[in-house]
Amino acid sequence: METSRLLFGDGSMLSYLHLNSSHINLNFLPKNGSILSSLYQNRPYTQFLDQENLILIESIATGFLNSLTYSQFIGILFCAGIFFSQILSKRPKVVNAPYHGYRSRFEPTFFVQSRYVLNAKNIIASGYKKYKDTPFVIRRYDTDISVLPKKYLDEIRLYPVAKLSGVKAQNLVNKYTYTTLMIESNLHFRVLQNKLTPNLTTYLDIAKEELEYGWPIDVAQPEEWTEVDIQDMMRMLVARMSAKIFLGYPACRDEEWLRTSIDFSINMFATAFMLRMFPPWMHPVVAHLVPTRYRLKKNLRTARKIIGPLMEKHQKALASKGTDDEIEEDDTLLNWMMDNGNEKENKLPEMAARQSVLTLASIHTTSMGIANMLFDLCAHPKWFEPLRQEVIEVLAETKGQMKAKEWLPRLEKMDSFFVESQRFNPPILLAPQRLAVVDITLKDGTRIPKGTRLACANSEILNDPSVTPNPEAFDPMRSYRKRHETGELNKHLAGQPDKDNLSFGHGKQACPGRYFAVGEIKMILARLLLEFEFKYPEGKSRPKNFYADENVFPDPRARLMMRKRR
Numbered sequence: 001m002e003t004s005r006l007l008f009g010d011g012s013m014l015s016y017l018h019l020n021s022s023h024i025n026l027n028f029l030p031k032n033g034s035i036l037s038s039l040y041q042n043r044p045y046t047q048f049l050d051q052e053n054l055i056l057i058e059s060i061a062t063g064f065l066n067s068l069t070y071s072q073f074i075g076i077l078f079c080a081g082i083f084f085s086q087i088l089s090k091r092p093k094v095v096n097a098p099y100h101g102y103r104s105r106f107e108p109t110f111f112v113q114s115r116y117v118l119n120a121k122n123i124i125a126s127g128y129k130k131y132k133d134t135p136f137v138i139r140r141y142d143t144d145i146s147v148l149p150k151k152y153l154d155e156i157r158l159y160p161v162a163k164l165s166g167v168k169a170q171n172l173v174n175k176y177t178y179t180t181l182m183i184e185s186n187l188h189f190r191v192l193q194n195k196l197t198p199n200l201t202t203y204l205d206i207a208k209e210e211l212e213y214g215w216p217i218d219v220a221q222p223e224e225w226t227e228v229d230i231q232d233m234m235r236m237l238v239a240r241m242s243a244k245i246f247l248g249y250p251a252c253r254d255e256e257w258l259r260t261s262i263d264f265s266i267n268m269f270a271t272a273f274m275l276r277m278f279p280p281w282m283h284p285v286v287a288h289l290v291p292t293r294y295r296l297k298k299n300l301r302t303a304r305k306i307i308g309p310l311m312e313k314h315q316k317a318l319a320s321k322g323t324d325d326e327i328e329e330d331d332t333l334l335n336w337m338m339d340n341g342n343e344k345e346n347k348l349p350e351m352a353a354r355q356s357v358l359t360l361a362s363i364h365t366t367s368m369g370i371a372n373m374l375f376d377l378c379a380h381p382k383w384f385e386p387l388r389q390e391v392i393e394v395l396a397e398t399k400g401q402m403k404a405k406e407w408l409p410r411l412e413k414m415d416s417f418f419v420e421s422q423r424f425n426p427p428i429l430l431a432p433q434r435l436a437v438v439d440i441t442l443k444d445g446t447r448i449p450k451g452t453r454l455a456c457a458n459s460e461i462l463n464d465p466s467v468t469p470n471p472e473a474f475d476p477m478r479s480y481r482k483r484h485e486t487g488e489l490n491k492h493l494a495g496q497p498d499k500d501n502l503s504f505g506h507g508k509q510a511c512p513g514r515y516f517a518v519g520e521i522k523m524i525l526a527r528l529l530l531e532f533e534f535k536y537p538e539g540k541s542r543p544k545n546f547y548a549d550e551n552v553f554p555d556p557r558a559r560l561m562m563r564k565r566r
């Protein structure tokens with residue numbers, strides 16, 4: 001039988017394991033002495049354990065270890081590693097803030113962290129209810145998160161990114177998901193803030209061209225009621241529209257890029273989620289065992305293959321300016337990034353990774369927003385007609401031209417519906433999230449040590465009766481009424497962060513793509529409402545949301561029935 005040996009102990013004690021293909025055989029030396037007695041000799045424990053007890057404990061331990069297979073043994077070592085590093089790792093928190101989520105004071109932290117994976121909603125909700133106006137701390141595998149009450153938001157938002165960083169608080173385990181570049185430079189943020197948002201309606205019109213192209217391809221066109229995967233359809237449409245504004249033609253028609261941009265987010269999320277379950281010291285090993293990380297690498301290779309020629313083309317176009325052979329090109333965000341990026345940012349691997357990161361931020365969040373609105377409409381079908389009528393009226397007013405500048409602010413009821421749908425289905429339960437880069441003391445003396453993870457319970461704030469009266473009721477015209485009753489027509493709109501609605505984050509670091517997202521969502525929903533009818537399949541109702549830590553998803557198995565409008 002083939003055996004291998006692992007040396008155990010501290011040299012003075014020669015003990016070794018014989019490992020064969022199935023089970024572990026322990027041969028401890030010295031043979032007659034006991035491993036425990038060797039271990040404990042000259043230690044104070046010997047006062048409490050006589051020789052007989054030590055031998056008994058040793059024989060139980062030896063028997064147990066002998067019964068293990070090699071892989072079980074490694075598994076146990078692995079779990080023990082995780083367990084102890086959870087206990088020993090340094091996890092800064094707001095000073096004096098209580099931990100929340102324990103069932104009893106004897107419950108091991110590892111159990112609380114494990115419960116958080118699927119049960120974050122209940123843990124955050126009960127913490128918010130209990131502590132509301134004071135900070136409390138929740139425990140995730142990889143970190144503790146100090147949840148701040150909203151009274152601190154005005155103060156927090158004034159801190160610059162160098163002191164309270166949103167990007168450093170992202171849960172992407174950057175080193176192993178190739179996203180360190182997001183921390184090193186904010187080109188992806190600047191392009192959205194300085195180019196996309198100031199030219200919002202121009203880019204929405206550009207995106208609309210791609211919507212029209214993709215419509216007959218991605219959206220089923222059934223004459224009779226047909227079951228469809230609406231989430232998949234929406235992802236594809238949004239991926240096209242994003243590709244159009246970021247990369248332009250022909251990349252926006254390249255099936256390989258569209259698939260890659262959708263898959264990248266899934267692989268990134270799955271990789272980061274897996275890694276967060278293990279302590280950082282295990283990441284160099286575990287990262288190699290996570291299959292989605294290999295897919296992520298493949299996605300990045302594809303991104304480089306597709307984006308490389310686009311970058312070359314832009315360089316050539318720049319060189320041709322003012323010559324007789326001037327090269328024409330699309331007005332893309334990639335071009336802006338190249339024109340405004342430094343040498344490092346303009347290197348192909350970095351640019352390709354950054355474009356991929358932008359798809360991560362934009363595609364799934366937006367497509368989930370549309371799918372959720374359709375799920376809510378089917379659950380409350382009386383709202384189909386008012387929203388549809390609004391679209392028809394706006395079309396009539398804008399003489400069917402539907403330029404974004406004109407229709408975007410007019411779809412007020414749809415806007416209000418989205419705000420309510422997002423209240424019930426936030427993409428994340430904790431927003432904004434920040435990492436304290438330095439020690440901070442707030443005006444009331446609250447101390448936030450460097451390294452503390454901070455967040456607000458956005459979903460709980462939105463569902464607080466003091467913010468949203470009768471929060472259990474799905475009342476999609478809440479923000480519409482609020483705006484018209486108070487005359488604050490430019491407030492309470494979707495995508496406008498305020499202290500009571502943190503769905504897109506808060507302050508200067510709030511989502512830089514939010515206005516584009518809202519525009520895209522309205523554009524797609526308007527056309528769906530004009531052309532189709534929707535309902536749930538027989539016997540089905542609104543699908544429940546899924547939770548993974550604080551992230552929220554619609555059930556991926558959920559289906560809708562659709563047919564062309566009659």
Ligand code: HEM
Pocket residue numbers: 166167182188189192358361362363365366369427428431432433502503504505506507509510511512513514516517
């Ligand atoms: C319904 C759709 C969307 C939702 C709910 C959403 C939500 C968010 C939230 C909550 C944040 C964190 C903000 C903070 O920490 O204060 C964020 C960040 C971000 N979002 Fe969005 N987002 C959406 C769509 C988009 C789109 C369409 C884009 C791009 C066009 C985009 C680009 C980004 C980027 C780049 C960041 C990270 C900024 C940074 O590096 O700090 N998002 N988003």
